[in-house]
Amino acid sequence: MHAWLLVEVHGSWGRDAVADSQLGPHAPSIWRTAMKARGIRVITIRRDLDRRHAHPSPGVRLVHVVAGRPGRPSVANCRIIDDLHHVVAATESVAATGQPDAGWEVDTDRYVLVCTNGRHDACCATHGRPLVRHLRTTEWGDSVWECSHIGGDRFAGNVVLLPDSLYFGRCEAADVERLLAAHDDGRLDLSRLRGRSTLSLVEQAAEHFARIELGLDALGAVTGVTTRARGEVRLDLADGRAVEVTVAHTVVPSPTPLTCKGADGLRYPAFRLAGLRVVD
Numbered sequence: 047m048h049a050w051l052l053v054e055v056h057g058s059w060g061r062d063a064v065a066d067s068q069l070g071p072h073a074p075s076i077w078r079t080a081m082k083a084r085g086i087r088v089i090t091i092r093r094d095l096d097r098r099h100a101h102p103s104p105g106v107r108l109v110h111v112v113a114g115r116p117g118r119p120s121v122a123n124c125r126i127i128d129d130l131h132h133v134v135a136a137t138e139s140v141a142a143t144g145q146p147d148a149g150w151e152v153d154t155d156r157y158v159l160v161c162t163n164g165r166h167d168a169c170c171a172t173h174g175r176p177l178v179r180h181l182r183t184t185e186w187g188d189s190v191w192e193c194s195h196i197g198g199d200r201f202a203g204n205v206v207l208l209p210d211s212l213y214f215g216r217c218e219a220a221d222v223e224r225l226l227a228a229h230d231d232g233r234l235d236l237s238r239l240r241g242r243s244t245l246s247l248v249e250q251a252a253e254h255f256a257r258i259e260l261g262l263d264a265l266g267a268v269t270g271v272t273t274r275a276r277g278e279v280r281l282d283l284a285d286g287r288a289v290e291v292t293v294a295h296t297v298v299p300s301p302t303p304l305t306c307k308g309a310d311g312l313r314y315p316a317f318r319l320a321g322l323r324v325v326d
């Protein structure tokens with residue numbers, strides 16, 4: 047997934063936060079299909095409800111992010127519209143071409159998205175809402191948004207940093223403060239990093255293993271990722287070296303339900319470092 051469309055939607059969200067919310071009547075299936083065909087994930091966002099009631103903001107915020115792979119910049123644009131009725135018209139160029147039109151402005155903000163979509167899975171609300179409440183009291187409070195389902199419920203609390211499209215999982219309050227402080231300093235907290243939305247699962251695993259093995263926590267340490275063969279990934283590094291990583295991929299049964307609503311007997315992908323070679 048290489049692009050995002052964030053739509054500010056107040057009020058409650060259902061399991062499908064686009065269809066089962068105030069946005070639903072204004073988001074026809076043809077529009078959603080066009081976004082999906084462009085590789086654009088539509089996510090609903092909101093300030094936490096207590097803050098919204100205390101500090102209502104006019105209009106509806108739309109944010110379009112084209113997320114870059116390592117070595118390629120991410121680009122974000124924002125637009126404020128009057129109400130949800132205008133979402134389809136305001137995003138017509140995005141759905142048709144993948145690019146916003148002249149009505150959008152470059153957005154330099156960082157978005158700290160915390161999944162709180164409890165109707166999708168209760169774990170997201172159980173772990174996500176305390177994170178939002180805590181982060182509101184920190185120096186990063188104005189960057190924090192509740193968001194709908196972003197995948198990986200078993201990793202709740204889930205946090206995504208846009209426009210870099212970095213996923214972090216199993217986060218508690220102290221973890222998020224630490225990873226945001228590191229990000230401010232141009233570094234990655236590898237202990238909670240799940241990966242990047244623009245990379246395949248194997249590529250994410252390869253970057254993770256290389257960073258851990260070589261102690262690479264600088265955000266820009268990896269400048270390129272190329273899949274060479276099944277399970278074999280080459281990482282180009284900012285210092286001129288390259289790393290060839292071999293990842294073993296299996297699917298294993300889960301001994302317990304993966305999420306709060308998860309069924310028994312499910313399986314999940316698991317990755318193991320099978321080889322790593324540094325090329326000078």
